[in-house]
Amino acid sequence: MCTINLGPLREVMMHLAASSSVELVGYVIGYKAGHEGEIHASALIMARNMSKAAEKEFIAEPRDILVAHTVAENLGLDVVGVFHTHPSCPPVVSAKDREGMRNWPIVWIVASPRGLGAYMPGGSGGGIGEIRRCTIR
Numbered sequence: 001m002c003t004i005n006l007g008p009l010r011e012v013m014m015h016l017a018a019s020s021s022v023e024l025v026g027y028v029i030g031y032k033a034g035h036e037g038e039i040h041a042s043a044l045i046m047a048r049n050m051s052k053a054a055e056k057e058f059i060a061e062p063r064d065i066l067v068a069h070t071v072a073e074n075l076g077l078d079v080v081g082v083f084h085t086h087p088s089c090p091p092v093v094s095a096k097d098r099e100g101m102r103n104w105p106i107v108w109i110v111a112s113p114r115g116l117g118a119y120m121p122g123g124s125g126g127g128i129g130e131i132r133r134c135t136i137r
């Protein structure tokens, strides 16, 4: 089971997806609660996209993750997710995203003008490369 409660960040993410022709990236700060480990998103910290092909991929500026971790620590929270936009593709993880999920095994939220998707690495069988779709609240 994988559930993420975005609260008002859902609208923010949808707005971001529709507002730029390049991929935007950021980190979701929040906490896990309940016996099912539902993720509650409290804040979104944007990172700079350093890719030269930013209309179809992102490479987050490495120092920006330090900012996200510092903000999370100051708020007593954790970095619980990676957020990015697909300005002209559906909100599903790409092959490149799947590679990134191996390095960042936390929830990945993809926003496009068509909607939102959330994914967690690791299938029910625990196989490498498997991905679960999360419920978004």
Ligand SMILES: [Zn+2]
Pocket: 084, 085, 086, 092, 093, 094, 097, 110
């Ligand atoms: Zn992507």
